[in-house]
Amino acid sequence: MGLISAASTIFDAGSMSAGFGGSMTFIKKLTASSSGTLSFVDGASSVVLDNTYKEYLFTFKNIHPATDDTKFQFNLSIDTGSNYNVAKTSTAFVAYNAEADNDRAIEYSPGEDLAQGTGFQSISSGYGGVGADNDQNMGGYLHLFNPSSTTFVKHFIARVNNSNQINFSADNHCAGYGNTTSAIDAVQFKMTSGNIDAGDICLYGIA
Numbered sequence: 001m002g003l004i005s006a007a008s009t010i011f012d013a014g015s016m017s018a019g020f021g022g023s024m025t026f027i028k029k030l031t032a033s034s035s036g037t038l039s040f041v042d043g044a045s046s047v048v049l050d051n052t053y054k055e056y057l058f059t060f061k062n063i064h065p066a067t068d069d070t071k072f073q074f075n076l077s078i079d080t081g082s083n084y085n086v087a088k089t090s091t092a093f094v095a096y097n098a099e100a101d102n103d104r105a106i107e108y109s110p111g112e113d114l115a116q117g118t119g120f121q122s123i124s125s126g127y128g129g130v131g132a133d134n135d136q137n138m139g140g141y142l143h144l145f146n147p148s149s150t151t152f153v154k155h156f157i158a159r160v161n162n163s164n165q166i167n168f169s170a171d172n173h174c175a176g177y178g179n180t181t182s183a184i185d186a187v188q189f190k191m192t193s194g195n196i197d198a199g200d201i202c203l204y205g206i207a
Contacts, residue, residue, distance in 0.1 A: 024057065027203040032196035034066060040203050041081045042185040049185055051148035053205030058142040058187070060160060060201055067194030068132040068165050071112075073120040074142065076154070076178045077186035084188045085118040086154075090176025094125055099167040109172075116179065122192065123158040123174045130191075131164040137199065138162035140172075147184035154178040 028047050030038045040058075042049035049056060063072055075084035092112040097104040112125040123142065124130055130138045140160025147154050158174045178184060189201060 022055075022207045025053070025205045025207070027205055029200055029202045032063070032199045032201075034195045034197055036195050037188050037190045038196060038201055039081055039186060039188040040201075041077075043080070047203065048205060049147060049187070049203075050183070053207060054146045055206040056144045056147060057204040057206060058144070058189075058201055059204070060138060060140050060142075061199060063130070063138040063199035063201075064136070064197045065130050065132050065191050065194060066197040067191065069129040070132075070194055071122040071129050071192040072124040072138055072160065072162075072189065072196075073122040073192060074158075074187055074189045075120045076147075076180075076184045077188070078180060078182040078184060079186075081186040081188065084120070084186070086178040086180050086184065087116045087118050088114045088121055088176050088178050089116055090114045090121055090156075090174060092122075092125060092172065092174040094170050094172045096168050096170040099169075103168075109174075112174065114176065120190065120192075121174065121176070124160050124162045124170070124172050125174075129164055130162045131166075132197070133165065136163045136165070144184070144187065150181055150183055152181065154180065154184050 040047050076086035077084045092109040095106040109125045112122045142158040145155045155177045161171050
């Protein structure tokens with residue numbers, strides 16, 4: 001059975017017709033190895049972060065900190081990485097549960113939200129941060145919408161899950177906007193303390 005709207009076939013036999021929906025294009029992967037920062041700068045090292053795409057997706061896989069109980073964070077730049085200090089307004093909350101199933105909650109994370117803050121935005125507030133045990137890590141994604149716009153603010157949505165040193169799973173949600181009408185052309189990631197010991201960050205463009 002197909003899906004037809006205004007005499008146009010949108011879906012047929014489980015496939016989307018040409019011209020409907022977007023495609024995701026791989027752009028760049030950065031692999032941490034005791035890295036202080038990982039930066040995606042438009043025009044550098046084959047990175048595309050301009051008006052080629054209206055949406056960009058960063059995925060995080062096996063992000064492992066060198067320091068226990070630390071948070072994963074990002075910031076934005078409008079000058080190709082000379083400064084990462086775009087003002088941001090954001091909100092955050094976390095749902096968590098203990099391995100022992102004796103402590104769980106869903107709660108607002110007031111320590112992670114920003115109100116015109118220019119510092120780095122934490123996206124893994126967690127319930128104790130990201131653990132540095134050998135088997136502990138963090139995974140998730142960050143969406144950045146229309147960063148090249150010179151008219152509108154730049155919205156972002158992040159969701160990550162991390163395991164930590166007190167044996168909790170923490171599902172973190174963060175959303176907000178970079179309050180600038182200048183084009184965003186670089187994004188940098190780091191931990192609040194210590195290096196990113198290991199892990200991959202991949203950048204995709206969504207048409």
